[in-house]
Amino acid sequence: MGTIKPYETAAGPRYRARYRKPDNTQTDKRGFKTKKEAQLFLASVEVSKARGEYFDPKDAMQTVGDLGPSWLENKQHSLKPSSYAPLATAWRVYVEPKWGSTPIGRIRPSAVEDWIRELSTGRAVTARQRSNQSGKPKSASVVIRAVGVLSGILERAKRDGRIPSNPAQKATNLPRKVSMKPRRYLTHAEVFRFASFAPDFTREVQLVVLSYTGIRWGESVGLRVRDVNFLRRRLQIAQTATEVEGVLHVGPPKSWEERGVPLPDFLLDPLSKLCTGKGPNDLVFAGPGGGFMMRPDTSEGRASWFLTALRRAELDRLTPHDLKHTAASLAVSAGANVKALQRMLGHKSAAMTLDTYADLFDDDLDSVATRLDEHAAASNVGKVWAHAPQRGSRSA
Template identity: 25%
Template sequence: MTKSERGAHVPKNVKNIRVRTRADGSIRGYEVRYRDPLKRDSRGYPAVRGKVLPTLAEAREWQLRNSVEILDGDYVDADRLKTKWREVADEWLDVRRVKLRARTISGYENVLKNWLSEWDDKTIGSITTRDVRAIIRKVRAAGRAVGTEHHVYDTLNGVLKFAVRDGYIKKNPAATVREDLRGTAEKDYVGQALTIEQAEAIVAALPEGRFRMYGLVGLWTGMRAGELAGLRVRNINFDKLTIQVDETVEDVKGHLRPGTTKTRKSKGRRIPVPSAIIVEIAEFIEGAGLAGDDYVFAVPGKLFSHANFYDRQWQPACAEAGLAGTRFHTLRHTFITLRAREGVPVHLLMAWAGHSNISTTMIYTHVFEDDPNDHGVAERIFSAERREVIKPELRLVEVQAG
């Protein structure tokens, strides 16, 4: 193409835009020429690349926008935009494996397989906010719970945030969808705590022995199910009346194995236990002949299966107590909520619960913010600050040696 041909279609004051023609001489488009900051030529300089647009106006607009992105550091390699979603998701999983438990990774893999497999062959740059909303609608149409909806969103959002951070895409198309999800963390927690009478009724309905003790310790420590299953005798300090959380038992695709705690804040935390409960634990351990590294609730040669306990012992006990459908995790909500109601400082609740974020702990403190007993809570805190010892009344479940 001669200079006269170029000048006939592109003003002289417009630089780095060329006319592209077909064999018959008709205009195919306008090519913007630019230096790619992410690629180098054979001499080590930013490589020259081109982008063809159908009209001169579109070419000039794209040229300006591209120049601003390069200057602001927001430029994305066009080739990376063509990377398949599944490739980016697998890379994200590989990075996450270093920090997360195998069970958590397994959960992400299930979401990618069961809910996001239709994206496997999509390019990462082609995924839009509309696509994200379509996935959320699919979860709702399947009648899944709010928790599943949030889990699916958190997974796809995690991959897309990683894609932005690693230079695959410019912005996260899922960023604005979070506000459209059903429910919030606070709404999910409110109403899930039991009264102490209800919790005791369920524990009392559990079979005597290790199953009832498992429920009793869960109620009075707020430990997660996996943490209870991973509790060893050496983790219990009978002199200082505390239990230390060091490990868990996790179920990964049907196989039980020792695992790490859910968060770094969870590991090594010490939970104070009422003396009467410590006595019952000691009697149980002595009666079972356990010591040292023995798991408190397991049987010899076999780790404690919370899934089996939940189906065979927990659900029947809830039904017998007139509270069918209650989750075991509700004991944890009950422990933290009642401690918050008693006026335990938030920083202590956070430490006992092993929360990594104080906003999670604050959810429980808001549940009873309009409670008529607030004045009584204030009086107890005031008395404690004056170093007056307040001994709380303990409502205990009678546990017979079994």
């Protein structure tokens, strides 16, 4: 099981336990005050080896800063640039300044929860803020993402057997994401009024397409002439052009899968005019010189053609993504079912569509009750039952 040897220190006698790791290499641990402590330690090592739960304490001395870059590289390899960029920012701004020099074996769940509180109250050490400063409280999304990065690094260390558990995995004080912004759905009339104030025909058609198909801004920007099927009235969403930190990245759609999106008849003629004279690989909604169109800046207080059109149409501030919500609303009002809406919007599941747009289906609950009432009345059973004499308890 191992050997125990005493040795002398200035503070008195101590014991050293020598044992073999699962790979059969020998190691030791020093500093036990009694022989019994050393024996209990050796016993725990044997049990952990038998269960396949052994971890080398020396491995736990690696820091978060040692393991973070490799974890990020793997994420960069597997994620799209738009998904990877927020993780890289969370690591650089929040995780590395706090935990970079901390050995992974010394991180305790309580310390992680203290960090969550500090982030939420604006008192956490970050790349932009020192420990003696008080800054702006971080949003729930920022806090959850930062904790997720730390947890991901520690989970990988746990799988490698460097630590026995992930101290960031079950934090009890993570904030909840609560949207304070009410979702805005444009009406048919508002869509066309908004589009009429676009600076040119290309962007006018683009706004209407966004509002009636639910495709994302990047998907509209990446749309090529060959992707418009006029006979079947379909847009084939095969790629997206997503702007990340001022750089456009062209790749597959968000779900990694192509999908077909239905086109209303009234959009066929305007799209045909935009495609006339272009080759199959040319962009439908091309920017200057035929290149990709950049996303308009819709931040508060900024100036862009998108915000100017909204202002002239006397509409509240929206973002291009809000037009996806409008498309969902118009589709539901036209009678689209959840499964069709899921495919149209490119959601992973119908459950995700329902969770996102539950408010749009409230009227369905009323219609269900109405139809049940109609069927019960047609059979005459419900009416007879409702007007039956008062029912008391039945005798046995």
